[in-house]
Amino acid sequence: MTTRRMLMAAGVLAVAAAFGAAPATAQTKMVLKAADVHPLGYPTVEAVVQMGKKLEKATNGRLSVQMFPSMQLGGEKEMIEQAQIGALQYARISVGPVGSIVDDLNVFNMPFVFRDVAHMRKVVDGPIGDELLKSIGDNPKTGLIGLAWMDAGARSFYNKVREIRKVEDLKGLKIRMMGNPIFVDTMNALGGNGVAMGMDQVMNALQTGVVDGAENNPPSYDSFGHFPIAKNYSLTEHLIIPELLVFSRKAFDAMSKEDQALVLKFGKETQLEQRKLWDERVAVSMKKIKDAGINVITIADKKPFQDAVKPVWDKYGSKYTALVKRIQDVK
Numbered sequence: 305m306t307t308r309r310m311l312m313a314a315g316v317l318a319v320a321a322a323f324g325a326a327p328a329t330a331q332t333k334m335v336l337k338a339a340d341v342h343p344l345g346y347p348t349v350e351a352v353v354q355m356g357k358k359l360e361k362a363t364n365g366r367l368s369v370q371m372f373p374s375m376q377l378g379g380e381k382e383m384i385e386q387a388q389i390g391a392l393q394y395a396r397i398s399v400g401p402v403g404s405i406v407d408d409l410n411v412f413n414m415p416f417v418f419r420d421v422a423h424m425r426k427v428v429d430g431p432i433g434d435e436l437l438k439s440i441g442d443n444p445k446t447g448l449i450g451l452a453w454m455d456a457g458a459r460s461f462y463n464k465v466r467e468i469r470k471v472e473d474l475k476g477l478k479i480r481m482m483g484n485p486i487f488v489d490t491m492n493a494l495g496g497n498g499v500a501m502g503m504d505q506v507m508n509a510l511q512t513g514v515v516d517g518a519e520n521n522p523p524s525y526d527s528f529g530h531f532p533i534a535k536n537y538s539l540t541e542h543l544i545i546p547e548l549l550v551f552s553r554k555a556f557d558a559m560s561k562e563d564q565a566l567v568l569k570f571g572k573e574t575q576l577e578q579r580k581l582w583d584e585r586v587a588v589s590m591k592k593i594k595d596a597g598i599n600v601i602t603i604a605d606k607k608p609f610q611d612a613v614k615p616v617w618d619k620y621g622s623k624y625t626a627l628v629k630r631i632q633d634v635k
């Protein structure tokens with residue numbers, strides 16, 4: 305292009321912009337909203353914030369991400385609904401509530417389905433992870449597109465009544481579980497009373513005694529401020545549930561092919577970036593919990609807990625037999 309033609313082209317663009325007449329959607333500035341139940345600085349939130357910076361850089365500021373952390377837009381159920389109607393673009397949510405929309409994903413919500421966190425990582429990084437992530441977008445009813453898996457380590461019980469060392473110790477305790485029947489049934493099979501509620505209600509429920517405890521990974525136990533209230537933390541690691549970064553299908557379909565490619569690319573890159581942040585944060589949170597004098601109980605033999613949840617496997621497991629076999633075969 306000659307300098308003259310370049311100046312002319314620039315002139316046309318300037319005039320078009322001045323009259324607000326630039327019709328090309330590829331030029332339109334867009335702020336993509338993202339939400340998470342966790343606060344700024346938490347690994348999942350930080351990974352999405354960093355992704356937003358990459359998106360902004362790659363598009364010279366045309367696309368950017370605005371983060372709404374700390375349940376500002378409600379709990380995960382509300383976030384899913386907002387993403388489905390396109391009011392929210394990015395939602396970072398647990399597989400827990402998504403299982404009700406994509407049944408195959410419920411396989412990750414089964415108690416003790418993974419041997420350990422390393423096993424879960426191998427599965428989500430491999431073909432099974434790719435297939436399940438894709439199945440979210442392939443099913444038009446979900447209204448969502450799966451971008452990446454994120455890490456949430458392993459979930460363990462905490463409560464304010466007593467130490468949990470054996471299955472029998474859970475008897476009669478009211479324990480908050482995430483909103484999915486599998487989790488309530490898991491708790492009940494272990495002898496307690498599972499109470500389903502969104503994270504936005506848990507603090508109040510713990511304080512007022514509506515529940516005696518809950519279950520979560522160390523960073524969440526720390527970050528939600530539950531540890532000073534429920535001081536017995538028993539490392540049962542009964543659920544290892546990966547998390548998801550999803551995008552609104554409605555918003556995605558309205559974007560240009562180029563922008564869609566960027567959303568997919570940078571979204572996927574968060575998977576390993578978040579994992580690094582996650583490992584650092586687990587160490588920090590565990591130290592904080594121990595320094596605060598929390599009663600952290602290691603469960604050397606998890607077999608009795610695994611045996612006790614057999615009714616949950618009998619009820620839900622049969623439809624996942626083939627998938628579970630593939631998961632177990634991942635070494």
Ligand code: GTR
Nearest residue numbers: 397398456482503520521524
């Ligand atoms: C956290 C997870 C959240 C949410 C929360 C909960 O570990 O990161 O997505 O699932 O647990 O228990 O509601």
